[in-house]
Amino acid sequence: MEVFLQSLPVSVLRSRQSFPPRQQLHTMRIPPKFLAIAAYFTLPCILAINPRSSPPNPSEPLLWKPNGDIATAEEWASAVQKGNRLTCRLEANDEAAGRLWQDTRNPPSAHSEWADATLQNELVQWAWDRGDYDAENCDFSDDVSEDFTNKIGTTMQALGVSAKPRELNGDIECFNIQHFDDHVSDSEGSPEPGIQYYVVEGREYQCTGAHVRFGINHRGGMIIGIDFKSPRYAARLEWGHEPYEDELPRVKRVSDIMTAYWLRDNPTPRNLKYYIASNVLNKQTVLLLSKILVDRGHSLVPYWPGLTVGMWEDAGEALLGSPIGTTLAFLLAQHKAELGIKHVTDITIFRENYPPETSPAIHILFRIEDVHTLDGSIGGRAQARDTGPNSVIRIHHISGS
16 A cells, blocks of 8 residues: 655745636535443553544554664554554444543534535535556456555455456445546646645645555455555645645545545445555555564565464554554544444555566555454444454443433
């Protein structure tokens, strides 16, 4: 997953007066009362993670390499603690998770601020546009050209899901959701987010150049995260300065945008079973992955079936608490009404099917299941963690209203 590419140039901002009238018009878019949580071997769940704040500033991208840097003890402990807190929110019902987030709504809720989770109107209002995406880049089979890095067909076959895009008679539809309109160009014919503006409730905003690229497989129950560039990071590149929060679009979370397209035209929205982070380059996540591989005696990133860690282990919680895992955790925790109460059960690290001498692209598979009550039903007042091979159990007792 190519997160926050650093190689893009900072564009020179153009004067709005330089817009031809047609382009200027084209770029304007008007468009539980008591909660008790008992936890064994766990860190406090109540420590704050603010779900309303903007995502943190991204780190530099980092390619994995043998004998490279690994996460420090402090970085590891921080990720484990964050993953533990996120797990508590995943396994709680919506009101209980809202209380953990100190939500001020009555009753508290963990739900995203958007009542319509499909964001049919909100994405348009805040100037998000669907750009082109080549079918070749949406092909995750092993028979694609040597020019592409998506060779994870063995994984898809093992999971029983299609590796091909719809254009090639498969089940995957890929999306390129951009915070600009790539049909509006500068004088040289190149898309230029820095010269595009839009109006919401009488205020003018500038497009950031952000993008969210991902694949959806409704039949297979899978979302694939491919390439993200956040509005804040993109704006910094485009505008040449750190943006203020109120300069950014209110629709800014990758998790909200991917959920919106997962829900659209989906007869079984609660069938989400897998999330794959493709070609992981996020530095914080790569350092955590490197530590896990070293600690488990791996000098190289393994081919499928890869290395699997459970959520009863620190390694599992560290990956959930990584920037990559946090995106998925927010997707699940903030959309319980639409997706059901779900959590991550285990995580697999693996590389694509190129020869061993090639530099590996790291992929992460998160397996997702419904949270079951102690009586075996889905959701409800008491939720129990799956047990691992060491029979470690974490139980959350939740009292609803």
